Amino acid sequence: QVQLRESGGGLVQNGNSLRLSCSASGGTFSSYAMAWFRQAPEKEREFVGTISSAGITYYTNSVKGRFTISRDNTKNTMYLQLNSLKPEDTAVYYCAARFSVGVLTTAAAYSYWGQGTQVTVSS
Secondary structure (H helix, E strand, O other): OOEEEEEOOEEEEOOOOEEEEEEEEOOOHHHOEEEEEEEOOOOOOEEEEEEOOOOOEEEOHHHOOOEEEEEEOOOOEEEEEEOOOOHHHOEEEEEEEEOOOOOOOOHHHOOEEOOOEEEEEEO
């Protein structure tokens, strides 16, 4: 059983940066594909980006060039660097894990989830 915990959220001003972390326990972290999703109030959960077990990344168009996903398998931790933040990036950010290959962007494809961390960007 994999357990995930996000941290690093907070309140920032428009244009600033933030780094989120997702710490994993249980299972073999290096074997899992990991992803970030986000959910704004009254909206569907939205795919942000994913990183494979080999370190290959894929992002949704709205965050390309601004957000970067990385992972440190020695620390069982995934990161999301958020730069040039905009008010529309305001959401609860969730990390997720799955044990399968391929780039998958739907929430249903992921077996394990963290509890989420709030990111609020003021204008």
